[in-house]
Amino acid sequence: MTIANIALLLLALLAVARGQQEVGRGRRKNFEVMVPMSDGVELHTKIYFPRDSTSKTNDGKFPCVLDRSPYGYGDMEEFMNIFLPFGFVSIGQDMRGTEKSDGNWNMFLDEAGDSLDMGNWIVQQDWSNGEVYTFGMSADGMGSIQTIENAPSWLKGQYVGWAPSRIYNVLFPHGAYKQKTTEDWVTDLDMANESWLPSLLQTIHENENHSDEFWGQVEMSDEKLANVDFPNAIWAGWYDIFQAETLALFDGYNEKRRETKLVVDPVGHCLEAQTFWTQDVVYGRTGLALAQAFEVFGIMDLKRTNIKNITYYLMSSNDTAGEEAGQYWSTTEEWPKHSPTSYYLHAGGVASTQSVVGGEDESTTYLYDPADPVPTVGGNNLPHSIGGSIPCGPLDQNEVDDRDDVLVFETEVMEDALYLTGPLLANLFVSSDAIDTDFSVKISDVYPTGEALIISDQTFRMRWRENGDAPDMIVNGTVYNIEVNVWNTSYAVAPGHALRFTVSSSNYPRFSVNPNNGLLLADPEYPGKNVTAMNTLHHSEEYKSKFILPVVEKPKRVRVLKELESMGISDEMVEVFATRLGN
CATH class of the missing domain: 3.40.50.1820 (Alpha/Beta hydrolase fold, catalytic domain)
Known part of the structure; x- marks a missing residue:
């Protein structure tokens, strides 16, 4: 160049x-x-x-x-x-x-x-x-x-x-409908035939199950991915609305070529979080995304740089401890190998790597009233500035976590930095006296000053727990084991901080409220009459509910802005690029 x-x-x-x-x-x-x-x-x-x-x-x-x-x-x-x-x-x-x-x-x-x-x-x-x-x-x-x-x-x-491999897993993760984001976006499109909109929304509602007949038409199957025989690169964001499925797209493309380029910045669509991370980024962005596009199109060659196939931002808190532990880029040919580490949930709001802590651990029951859902505060949402309506990013959860219908579990304060890179999971044992309900989970970073800033969250709709074509209602008193994909992260929990895990049954309007009555979205009677449920999280020696985190060694640092400067891409150019994508 x-x-x-x-x-x-x-x-x-x-x-x-x-x-x-x-x-x-x-x-x-x-x-x-x-x-x-x-x-x-x-x-x-x-x-x-x-x-x-x-x-x-x-x-x-x-x-x-x-x-x-x-x-x-x-x-x-x-x-x-x-x-x-x-x-x-x-x-x-x-x-x-x-x-x-x-x-x-x-x-x-x-x-x-x-x-x-x-x-x-x-x-x-x-x-x-x-x-x-x-x-x-x-x-x-x-x-x-x-x-x-x-x-x-x-x-x-x-x-x-910022595009998903399987759109269903973005609009209906675990069957829970991201109604506000989906319908904000669809209704905001300038359609040539506006009268088509009700029919389109009805089609979405009719396919709240993971129907291969409908959703399979636009999902990246093995058969389709076998056609990837050309240069390509993918850009994802940790707080992006499509995060997990963009990473799945990279996995699918890379499976064939093993040369797919990936950059994961902190924000993706989440423009509101652009100023939260300050180290080696410009408005949460990197010009490396632009350089990789140039490489795909034969304009630039990155082989002489220190940039590998996968480059990702290691996030952390926006205090001094976080800036010392993380907030930098790492680059590697493959994702770092992680050790799945279980944090078990115990009575008294304790989360520990010990599976059993005394005989009092049994279960915790709470009342979930669909008329009074837990409000959404931050996370992987589509913000107002680009067509959505839900604030996004690492916002403080304390106000919602203080509710009686939110179960809170915290680890001890970290003496050393804890490095996470990879998939986040929640393996829970749950029951309810309703025929259907949701279970919502959240992982947050608890600061020494008391704030609890969200890292990731997800919701699980029980009627779709079997991933079948038809709903499977739950039986009163039966204990079900569910595994919730809480997406992914690369995050350094700084010394002096702790982790918080929460379990509830709503996260509105990020996910539609489940009225607990079993009515499907396309039912003419939906949402119908609300049913207040008594929901239970089991945490005993028999039913070991836990969150599973991807613990890694401290990732190696690469100074991406300096690497870009060596390619002839200046900070000013990155700023133009970043601000253009912020409009």
């Missing part, structure tokens, strides 16, 4: 950040067109050419970078212009049924076919050299990954950010 190209890159970044667009020069002019799909539906498309109309091969033909989006060209589609100085044609297309495109939008079900049709159209143009790369963040990325289903020969690389 030459100094001249770096200067062009900075100019391109500034132009994008200011909402400007490249102006074609020479014989190629930028244009808009309605591109017909194979079923006749036309999709609105903008095409931008490099300023210099002479291609690398001097034949007037260019590689193309394609971003298909439901948000229109004023959003992430416009970001494709960053590749113009490097000889790429930049193409942005409105997904079917959104913005200026015709048809009906249908939860990405049409994206495999539409992306195939679009790529086939591109390579037939006289300015195409037959190579198409895709770029997609968030919903754009969710559409982009559908391209692999048909294994098109023209697909030469993909850069994907």
